[in-house]
Amino acid sequence: MKDLSYCRHEFPSLARLGPDGSPLVYLDGPGGSQVPASVITAIADYYTRRNSNTHGQFITSRESDAMIWSARAHMASLLGASDPSTISFGQNMTTLNFLLSQAIGRTLSPGDEIIVTDLDHDSNVAPWLALEDRGLVVRHAPVLPTAELDMEAFHNLISTKTRVIAVGWASNAVGTVNPLPTIRQWAAEAGALMVVDAVHWAPHGLIDVEQLKPDFLLCSTYKFFGPHVGVLYAKPGLLESLPTLRVRPQSESAPERMETGTLNHAALAGVIAAVEFIASLGDEPASDLRSQIRQALTHIYHYEHELASKLYRGLLAMPGVKLYGPPVGAQDRAPTISFTIAGQSSEAVAQALGEQGILAWDGDFYAMTLVDRLGIRNQGGLLRLGLAPYNTSGEIERTLAAVEVIAHGI
Ligand SMILES: Cc1ncc(COP(=O)(O)O)c(C=O)c1O
Numbered sequence: 001m002k003d004l005s006y007c008r009h010e011f012p013s014l015a016r017l018g019p020d021g022s023p024l025v026y027l028d029g030p031g032g033s034q035v036p037a038s039v040i041t042a043i044a045d046y047y048t049r050r051n052s053n054t055h056g057q058f059i060t061s062r063e064s065d066a067m068i069w070s071a072r073a074h075m076a077s078l079l080g081a082s083d084p085s086t087i088s089f090g091q092n093m094t095t096l097n098f099l100l101s102q103a104i105g106r107t108l109s110p111g112d113e114i115i116v117t118d119l120d121h122d123s124n125v126a127p128w129l130a131l132e133d134r135g136l137v138v139r140h141a142p143v144l145p146t147a148e149l150d151m152e153a154f155h156n157l158i159s160t161k162t163r164v165i166a167v168g169w170a171s172n173a174v175g176t177v178n179p180l181p182t183i184r185q186w187a188a189e190a191g192a193l194m195v196v197d198a199v200h201w202a203p204h205g206l207i208d209v210e211q212l213k214p215d216f217l218l219c220s221t222y223k224f225f226g227p228h229v230g231v232l233y234a235k236p237g238l239l240e241s242l243p244t245l246r247v248r249p250q251s252e253s254a255p256e257r258m259e260t261g262t263l264n265h266a267a268l269a270g271v272i273a274a275v276e277f278i279a280s281l282g283d284e285p286a287s288d289l290r291s292q293i294r295q296a297l298t299h300i301y302h303y304e305h306e307l308a309s310k311l312y313r314g315l316l317a318m319p320g321v322k323l324y325g326p327p328v329g330a331q332d333r334a335p336t337i338s339f340t341i342a343g344q345s346s347e348a349v350a351q352a353l354g355e356q357g358i359l360a361w362d363g364d365f366y367a368m369t370l371v372d373r374l375g376i377r378n379q380g381g382l383l384r385l386g387l388a389p390y391n392t393s394g395e396i397e398r399t400l401a402a403v404e405v406i407a408h409g410i
Helices: 004-010 037-050 059-079 093-105 151-157 180-190 265-280 289-316 346-355 368-373 393-408
Strands: 087-090 113-117 137-141 162-168 193-197 216-220 230-234 321-324 336-341 361-363 382-386
Touching (some): 037 265, 093 216, 162 180, 180 193, 265 289, 336 393, 346 393
Parallel strands (some): 162 193, 193 216
8 A cells, every 4th residue: 555645745735724733634525625736836827827718829829729638638538538529628517417417308308217316416416307397207216224325226217218327436425336337237228328426436546437438427626636627528429419508609529519608727727737646646657647547546545445444443433423334445435434423413523523623524415315314314414524645544543533532522
């Protein structure tokens, strides 16, 4: 296992001290990771030297055009796509998914069916529910008390009417990783489109779209060291078949076909730097960017899981602390550890941690149905600790000690 904590010095925000004078512990990554200096510099550099709109006959505009394609190429490398024109950008994942669902919806007929899951973030549910007013039927794959999808019930929902299966790669609330190859096969057998929300998985593990073969896959670069930019991968040829919302002069080809209005160019400069930051955590020298990304994400996966395992074991040993989601180590999962403390609201726990400079989210994180199914709505949902390569073993010890005091007052 490669200790990645050396990368901490690259994140200016990690130098910030908390209320008690000790460094803040950032366990809020699932809500948005911290940003390395290289990303901040790239964004500032764009405004300082290259700020321009696209398709002009002058230097800054040409540089902006090239930079946007470089951002597509970098994201293609991150997702394992060989063609940069499979990558469209947008304001965030949610906006892109609404645009996608509306475009797909215009190709469907009343009575056609879409399957969403009770495990997912609402950004891969609500865009599909919005099609119900066109007469489309949305079916909900249930979640088990273990916070895993009920695969048998899921399979039973698929029929000759199924047109779209919308599913998450990993749960942003409890870290569950879904069995996507199986769902991919079901979608193929049904002739349905597969739309994957990879927002929570992208920071933690390797994505290979040419291996998984989703029709569409979405992620968000602010979850992996970048700025607020949404990313849509579309299988080659698919975007052109969709009646996307466009202004008339807009290109009818992928990837621009899905991009409404002017993109956030400076942020795209930051996307390039974010992907290069991830790659920098790989081993030198690598023959190409994708190989370096593959190495880096292997290191990230193992490093984060070492920390997650320590955190999970520590919490498991505390009476009154209830953990949710698959056990760490027993199976594939994201390093996102969620729990409740008996008799305490998760908001109160988050507040107590926050007062000690430990930044953790509480609530349902828009995975609303999951929190309802887990029966913890009245307790204020979950307390979520999310790990990133800049977290350390010492931070886990500090967090465990703080939770122990909150849970037992010792
Ligand atoms: C799993 C998951 N999907 C979708 C989203 C929405 O992403 P965005 O904020 O880019 O719209 C989030 C954000 O937290 C998420 O965690």
